[in-house]
Amino acid sequence: MNGKKVLMDEAAMNRALTRIAHEIIEANKGANDLVLVGIETRGVPIAKVLASKIKEIEKSEVPVESINITFYRDDLEKKFEQPVMGERSFDADINNKGVILVDDVIFTGRTVRAAMDALMDNGRPSFIKLATLIDRGHRELPIRPDFVGKNIPTSRMEIVNVHLDVVDGENVVLLDSKSSII
Secondary structure, three states: OOOOEEEEOHHHHHHHHHHHHHHHHHHOOOOOOEEEEEEOOOHHHHHHHHHHHHHHHHOOOOOEEEEOOHHHOOOHHHHOOOOOOOOOOOOOOOOOOEEEEEEEEEOOOHHHHHHHHHHHOOOOOOEEEEEEEEEOOOOOOOOOOOEEEEEOOOOOOEEEEEEOHHHHOOOEEEEEEHHHHO
16 A cells, blocks of 8 residues: 555444544534534535434534635745635524534644634534544644544644545545655
């Protein structure tokens, strides 16, 4: 596999997401007044899976929204010539609702900070909690996920790639070193 290591296969991912769904329900004493917000790109399908699992468990629909944080990033000048605007309001009202922000991997915390800024432009939730499939450490900001599928200690020379069936054609989490990517 050219220096790639499988950290989670499809079954392990499914178990982790099922556990996260149960933890979200338990922490919020049910699924009422919750909205799941997936950070584009891979946070959105993960949020949809979590909503489906919550519906199976609680027999209650939880709205799923997506958020594009490109314009809110603090490293915009490093990656893009011009900001991508394309912002839209949510279909679901997040005012006075509990928002579970969903992403595939948390690393430095900068993506989550940008997502929280974008959320606040869409309303005022009663609380924001973070769910992530993988926590790889190396935080640069004081941000900690509330619901974690798996903690994976990594070096900065490694990359965690989450592949999702709807985006990549397979469900797997891979660890790769930067030196084998160059």
